[in-house]
Amino acid sequence: MRVRTVLLALAVPVTVLLAVGLGSVPLAPGAVWRGLIDAGAPSAVIVRDLRLPRVLLAFLVGGGLGISGAALQALVRNPLADPYLLGLSGGAGLGAVAAIAFRAGSPWAVPIAAFVGAVGAVALVYRLAVVSGRRLDPRVLLLAGVVVGAFAAAVMSAIIVLSDAPTLRNALLWLLGGFGGASWQALGIFALYAVIPVALLFRSARSLDLLALGEETAEYLGADAERTKRLVYVTTSLLTAASVATCGIIGFVGLVVPHGCRLAWSPLHRRLLPATFVTGGVFLVLADTLARSVLPPLELPVGVVTALVGVPLFAILLRRTLA
Amino acid sequence: MILSARSLTVRYPGAPRQALDGVTFDAVPGQLLAITGPNGSGKTTLLRALMGLIRPESGTALVGDRTVETWGREALARVVGVVPQREETVFPLRVREMVMLGRYARLGPVAAAGAADREAVARALARCDATELADRRVDELSGGEWQRVRVARAIAQEPRVLILDEPTASLDVRHEMELFELVRELVDDGLTGIVITHELNLAARFADRMLLLDQGRVVRAGTPVEVLDREVLGRVFRWPVAITTWNGTVPQVMPLRQSERGDSRTE
Amino acid sequence: MRWRDGPPNLRLFRARLRRPGDGRLRLPHRLLRPVLFLVLAVGACRPGPAASAGLRIADDAGDTVAVPAPARRVVSLIPATTEILFAIGAGGQLAGRTKWCDYPAEAARVPDVGDGMNPNLEAVLAARPDLVVLYRSGQNASAAERLRSLGIPAIQVRSDALADVPRLAQLLGRLTGHEHQADSVARTFERDLAAATVKPPAHPPGVFILVWDEPPMTVGAGSYLSELLARAGARNIFADLPASSGQISVEAAAVRDPDFVFTSNPLVPAFASRPEWQAVRAVRERRFLHGTGSEFSRPSPRAPAAIRRLTAELRSAGAE
Numbered sequence: 001m002r003v004r005t006v007l008l009a010l011a012v013p014v015t016v017l018l019a020v021g022l023g024s025v026p027l028a029p030g031a032v033w034r035g036l037i038d039a040g041a042p043s044a045v046i047v048r049d050l051r052l053p054r055v056l057l058a059f060l061v062g063g064g065l066g067i068s069g070a071a072l073q074a075l076v077r078n079p080l081a082d083p084y085l086l087g088l089s090g091g092a093g094l095g096a097v098a099a100i101a102f103r104a105g106s107p108w109a110v111p112i113a114a115f116v117g118a119v120g121a122v123a124l125v126y127r128l129a130v131v132s133g134r135r136l137d138p139r140v141l142l143l144a145g146v147v148v149g150a151f152a153a154a155v156m157s158a159i160i161v162l163s164d165a166p167t168l169r170n171a172l173l174w175l176l177g178g179f180g181g182a183s184w185q186a187l188g189i190f191a192l193y194a195v196i197p198v199a200l201l202f203r204s205a206r207s208l209d210l211l212a213l214g215e216e217t218a219e220y221l222g223a224d225a226e227r228t229k230r231l232v233y234v235t236t237s238l239l240t241a242a243s244v245a246t247c248g249i250i251g252f253v254g255l256v257v258p259h260g261c262r263l264a265w266s267p268l269h270r271r272l273l274p275a276t277f278v279t280g281g282v283f284l285v286l287a288d289t290l291a292r293s294v295l296p297p298l299e300l301p302v303g304v305v306t307a308l309v310g311v312p313l314f315a316i317l318l319r320r321t322l323a
Numbered sequence: 324m325i326l327s328a329r330s331l332t333v334r335y336p337g338a339p340r341q342a343l344d345g346v347t348f349d350a351v352p353g354q355l356l357a358i359t360g361p362n363g364s365g366k367t368t369l370l371r372a373l374m375g376l377i378r379p380e381s382g383t384a385l386v387g388d389r390t391v392e393t394w395g396r397e398a399l400a401r402v403v404g405v406v407p408q409r410e411e412t413v414f415p416l417r418v419r420e421m422v423m424l425g426r427y428a429r430l431g432p433v434a435a436a437g438a439a440d441r442e443a444v445a446r447a448l449a450r451c452d453a454t455e456l457a458d459r460r461v462d463e464l465s466g467g468e469w470q471r472v473r474v475a476r477a478i479a480q481e482p483r484v485l486i487l488d489e490p491t492a493s494l495d496v497r498h499e500m501e502l503f504e505l506v507r508e509l510v511d512d513g514l515t516g517i518v519i520t521h522e523l524n525l526a527a528r529f530a531d532r533m534l535l536l537d538q539g540r541v542v543r544a545g546t547p548v549e550v551l552d553r554e555v556l557g558r559v560f561r562w563p564v565a566i567t568t569w570n571g572t573v574p575q576v577m578p579l580r581q582s583e584r585g586d587s588r589t590e
Numbered sequence: 591m592r593w594r595d596g597p598p599n600l601r602l603f604r605a606r607l608r609r610p611g612d613g614r615l616r617l618p619h620r621l622l623r624p625v626l627f628l629v630l631a632v633g634a635c636r637p638g639p640a641a642s643a644g645l646r647i648a649d650d651a652g653d654t655v656a657v658p659a660p661a662r663r664v665v666s667l668i669p670a671t672t673e674i675l676f677a678i679g680a681g682g683q684l685a686g687r688t689k690w691c692d693y694p695a696e697a698a699r700v701p702d703v704g705d706g707m708n709p710n711l712e713a714v715l716a717a718r719p720d721l722v723v724l725y726r727s728g729q730n731a732s733a734a735e736r737l738r739s740l741g742i743p744a745i746q747v748r749s750d751a752l753a754d755v756p757r758l759a760q761l762l763g764r765l766t767g768h769e770h771q772a773d774s775v776a777r778t779f780e781r782d783l784a785a786a787t788v789k790p791p792a793h794p795p796g797v798f799i800l801v802w803d804e805p806p807m808t809v810g811a812g813s814y815l816s817e818l819l820a821r822a823g824a825r826n827i828f829a830d831l832p833a834s835s836g837q838i839s840v841e842a843a844a845v846r847d848p849d850f851v852f853t854s855n856p857l858v859p860a861f862a863s864r865p866e867w868q869a870v871r872a873v874r875e876r877r878f879l880h881g882t883g884s885e886f887s888r889p890s891p892r893a894p895a896a897i898r899r900l901t902a903e904l905r906s907a908g909a910e
Contacts, residue, residue, distance in 0.1 A: 025845040049869050050841040077413045107860040110804055170802040173837060180805045180839055183865035206427050213424075217410040219376055221480075222400030222428030267414035295832055297842035299805070 066280020069254025090152030091121025118241035177303030205269035252310030324483035357526035360536035400428030404477030425479030467498035660767030661721035
């Protein structure tokens with residue numbers, strides 16, 4: 001386990017350098033290095049203003065999605081839980097499409113609308129899942145998430161059909177996920193925003209261990225199940241909503257990475273959450289790099305790459321867990 | 324540490340009748356209290372109410388000299404160790420990690436586990452004769468082993484009160500007896516013990532006092548001899564029984580077969 | 591084309607009447623008149639294949655379609671062909687158009703049958719067409735099939751490049767009986783096109799064609815916009831795109847350093863204020879080419895005018 005941890009720690013700088021070095025524009029390693037250290041170098045604009053913030057943002061988003069997935073899986077005691085199960089993707093899609101269909105002017109309109117849509121969907125799901133006695137029931141949560149997500153997706157499709165079809169087809173491309181909109185500004189906003197939710201999740205690690213045994217058992221062992229559930233729900237929703245607003249819907253990170261880390265490290269969240277954060281970050285950076293370098297200058301949507309890579313990975317993980 | 328109930332009355336929301344009705348008893352250190360009764364008599368509800376998971380309609384549950392509501396979850400878990408009837412193992416841990424969960428109430432969210440915690444875990448495993456299981460995964464254990472590990476976890480909490488809910492369901496004779504012997508030892512060392520069980524005969528042999536519940540009410544309370552009365556049991560369980568004696572003093576319940584009814588053989 | 595024995599239903603009817611051992615035809619006298627009337631009425635209702643003189647056209651999807659000529663009720667499901675039909679004088683023969691057919695102004699008077707891609711067949715049929723023109727695509731292939739099986743000639747045509755304009759003009763001219771006008775339109779178009787086409791300069795200005803900003807999308811060398819710009823003396827910086835259109839990254843645009851960004855937005859577009867786009871010099875310096883108007887979105891007889899507009903913009907921008 002020591003070895004794995006060291007390897008993971010090393011993977012971070014290696015991946016970052018690799019990602020900054022590769023892209024739709026071929027740059028020699030020397031040019032990349034010069035771009036990093038010298039503001040006046042010709043490659044500096046690309047390396048510093050475009051690639052570096054993009055790579056760092058992908059890392060943060062990947063980490064956020066990873067730990068959100070891990071925490072949600074503990075919350076609903078279901079290994080198939082994924083940050084988008086709570087109706088988030090439907091709500092975000094609806095927000096984005098609405099912003100485009102009603103021609104909101106600001107350049108930040110789509111991300112903000114996606115965020116609002118995601119949060120709205122999550123609030124609705126929460127409302128549906130709170131049963132009598134104000135307890136949050138995880139089974140109802142999952143069902144409500146599916147239902148709200150499906151409804152939002154249906155409304156989104158209706159809007160697309162009823163309005164300007166070509167523009168909205170492009171809106172769907174945005175939803176498929178991509179870091180094309182990354183900048184130092186976007187990175188700063190996301191990083192600042194994510195600090196508190198991430199810290200709160202890390203702090204809930206032990207409560208999550210207990211919650212995974214069942215709520216009653218968790219309370220007998222000293223956890224405040226209701227408080228933990230609400231905290232996890234709110235923080236993962238906020239993190240995932242911000243991710244969608246930043247870069248569209250990128251699946252499989254929140255589903256596959258926690259599983260792999262449980263196998264490679266431990267299901268105990270004090271180890272799982274940090275490992276998932278770093279692994280999720282590395283995974284998403286690699287996926288984004290692949291999306292940018294496979295068919296230059298074309299970019300594939302990152303969500304497509306994570307699915308293409310994630311599904312076989314998931315299959316392998318499944319076989320190993322069942323073995 | 325004394326655990327008490329005073330006129331505890333609980334009604335589940337929307338239920339036609341009360342799940343618990345005026346239950347009063349004391350569980351004291353050095354004594355093993357067995358709570359029995361037919362299915363649906365409110366045994367597990369009593370546990371939940373005692374631990375503050377359910378708000379009573381009236382009456383109080385006391386842990387030590389304070390009502391259970393005044394205890395925080397973590398503080399309560401440092402004092403009362405519960406082995407619940409059921410729990411989930413969606414993400415299986417190693418036995419050592421599972422028992423360490425019992426230390427969480429003492430560690431809190433931030434502090435790292437130290438030597439003292441690891442020793443408490445080792446002692447708990449040794450007490451439950453589960454040391455060789457330490458590195459096994461929890462989903463690879465047999466029923467008896469799994470139960471021992473959960474008891475070890477409760478012991479690792481270093482509680483003053485130990486509560487077990489139906490601990491011998493699905494255990495064979497050997498494991499049943501081992502478990503009850505262990506609980507008896509712990510109680511003799513000074514713990515307050517409560518066992519919720521269907522096993523009237525095991526309760527009679529190991530417990531100091533018994534509580535018989537029926538439809539949420541305490542029908543009989545006292546020593547096994549006082550509680551295990553043929554008529555009362557026949558009425559409560561709605562099945563005719565005979566009471567025999569083991570070793571001259573311990574009452575044992577013998578449910579009668581159809582062909583054996585009407586036989587006036589007793590004692 | 592004439593059936594030798596009469597319409598199929600009459601043949602069947604006759605077969606039913608033949609009795610074994612009887613070589614002659616026998617009709618029940620009492621039922622003769624009403625039955626005959628019914629048979630003829632049914633036979634007249636079915637729209638059979640073109641019984642009058644018609645053309646057999648091979649359309650751009652490779653199907654051979656028999657079209658009655660001249661077509662008097664054309665439903666044009668492509669805005670470009672609607673324009674062309676009006677240009678060749680066949681506007682009066684239009685029975686239906688798509689909701690995107692916005693030029694010329696007279697097109698508004700033609701009934702709107704909805705979308706051109708995956709068309710609403712009911713709306714198309716309600717216009718009682720004798721020819722339907724669809725855009726060649728996978729989606730429309732089944733629509734064309736359905737229409738043909740209902741007895742309505744439907745052709746799929748390509749309308750992607752400038753070369754399609756005179757070609758379609760001549761095809762539609764034949765189909766609507768306006769050959770002379772169509773030929774003249776085609777000739778005028780080619781002449782205007784040649785006149786508007788600028789000789790490619792030694793260092794043509796690079797243009798980044800941005801068709802969508804979130805995510806950034808551009809078009810490759812085969813596209814119409816790319817062709818317009820080339821004829822206006824500019825160069826599509828993504829002419830090497832491995833697909834006809836696709837998503838690219840800002841950094842690719844930044845490194846190719848276009849002199850202009852082409853956008854269909856009449857003002858400075860919203861994305862220009864986003865921080866990551868400042869890496870592209872042309873965005874920073876607000877050097878935009880505005881291609882507003884539907885003549886930029888499809889090949890049509892107005893293409894030479896579009897090229898001249900672009901040339902003028904390039905010249906005035908270059909002069910600053």
